[in-house]
Amino acid sequence: MHFKLHHAMLRVGYNVPTLISSTTTYSIPMNSGNLEPLSDEERAIYEWQLSVPGFGVVGQTKLKAATALVSRVGGVGGLVAYQLAAAGIGRLILAHAGNVKSSDLNRQLLMTYDWLGKPRIESIIRRLKELNPRVEIVGVPENINVDNASRLVSQSDVVIDCAPLFEERFELNRQSIVHRKPMVECAMYDLEAHLTTFIPGVTPCLACLLPEKPPTWTRQFPVFGAVAGSVACLAAMEVIKVISGLGTPLSGRLLRYDLRTMEFHRFGISRKSDCPICGHLEERK
Amino acid sequence: MMAKIRIPAALRAHVHEQIYVEVPSGTVRQALDYLIQEYPALTAYLTDSGGSLPAHVNLFLRGHQLEDVTVQLNPGDELYIATAMAGG
Numbered sequence: 001m002h003f004k005l006h007h008a009m010l011r012v013g014y015n016v017p018t019l020i021s022s023t024t025t026y027s028i029p030m031n032s033g034n035l036e037p038l039s040d041e042e043r044a045i046y047e048w049q050l051s052v053p054g055f056g057v058v059g060q061t062k063l064k065a066a067t068a069l070v071s072r073v074g075g076v077g078g079l080v081a082y083q084l085a086a087a088g089i090g091r092l093i094l095a096h097a098g099n100v101k102s103s104d105l106n107r108q109l110l111m112t113y114d115w116l117g118k119p120r121i122e123s124i125i126r127r128l129k130e131l132n133p134r135v136e137i138v139g140v141p142e143n144i145n146v147d148n149a150s151r152l153v154s155q156s157d158v159v160i161d162c163a164p165l166f167e168e169r170f171e172l173n174r175q176s177i178v179h180r181k182p183m184v185e186c187a188m189y190d191l192e193a194h195l196t197t198f199i200p201g202v203t204p205c206l207a208c209l210l211p212e213k214p215p216t217w218t219r220q221f222p223v224f225g226a227v228a229g230s231v232a233c234l235a236a237m238e239v240i241k242v243i244s245g246l247g248t249p250l251s252g253r254l255l256r257y258d259l260r261t262m263e264f265h266r267f268g269i270s271r272k273s274d275c276p277i278c279g280h281l282e283e284r285k
Numbered sequence: 286m287m288a289k290i291r292i293p294a295a296l297r298a299h300v301h302e303q304i305y306v307e308v309p310s311g312t313v314r315q316a317l318d319y320l321i322q323e324y325p326a327l328t329a330y331l332t333d334s335g336g337s338l339p340a341h342v343n344l345f346l347r348g349h350q351l352e353d354v355t356v357q358l359n360p361g362d363e364l365y366i367a368t369a370m371a372g373g
């Protein structure tokens with residue numbers, strides 16, 4: 001299987017929205033003149049979601065024109081990518097290094113047993129293409145780092161933060177602010193998970209919420225695939241909402257939940273004026 | 286009715302796997318001090334070198350992020366401790 005790094009130009013622009021609140025919608029402004037119409041096959045495949053109020057053909061067409069960057073395509077990111085491919089996103093940039101290990105298989109559902117010892121990114125692309133051969137995939141056999149983050153973020157309309165290391169999350173956040181791209185933040189530990197959607201200049205960024213990494217975090221963490229997948233599906237819906245304008249994204253609010261007790265909490269979160277990453281951005285209302 | 290603190294999964298091993306710990310009335314700071322006093326193994330997780338809450342631990346109360354630990358906890362309040370997570 002072959003994959004290559006593309007350096008395609010953005011097909012849609014991003015500007016800061018006018019207002020985010022619990023009653024307003026938000027979407028990436030799209031240049032409707034560049035939107036490619038849906039084919040008959042696409043109308044048939046997406047028929048059941050085209051009837052979702054507030055989405056429709058316009059939302060589907062925006063989704064088709066959009067590019068999402070997924071940082072690590074494992075237990076969380078793999079399910080984000082899978083749901084976005086199923087929903088008909090036009091282009092996925094997927095960053096994930098390494099070869100498939102047996103310990104990946106309890107949660108990283110785009111990895112397959114027959115691909116043990118072989119590059120993860122190949123298994124990821126193969127599985128996604130089996131589901132949706134129309135989606136354009138840019139497979140990057142690297143994790144997010146200081147050398148690739150700016151380039152990959154600049155080529156995306158929205159980024160999804162699913163990495164298991166804080167260093168990767170912080171770098172993705174830094175570049176999402178530099179390039180003014182919304183970032184869906186999703187993570188889990190044990191049976192707990194959290195989710196929020198960062199909009200540069202409007203909401204806090206990851207560094208506002210988390211200015212430093214916890215020294216006790218370890219690379220291996222307790223995880224069921226179903227917990228990782230739960231927050232991934234919620235994150236995929238945030239991406240669809242941000243791209244299409246459907247519903248109300250989880251902006252300026254943090255969802256934390258615990259599947260051990262089925263308790264769900266939603267908290268208001270605020271920008272930090274002294275944040276070294278986003279504090280310089282002019283406040284957008 | 287006392288206030289209580291919700292313990293994140295990452296710290297439950299240090300509080301005998303309790304999810305909620307009741308705390309006497311007082312400020313948020315006093316509640317955290319009580320928790321640490323009762324369960325000293327939490328000191329490493331909830332105290333930085335200056336004795337304050339580490340920046341990577343967030344507190345939430347009554348639906349919002351809490352910056353001021355001098356806030357008084359009312360009976361029935363739930364103080365939510367959120368340790369940072371990056372599982373992906």
Ligand SMILES: [Zn+2]
Pocket residue numbers: 204205206207208209272275276277278279
């Ligand atoms: Zn910030």
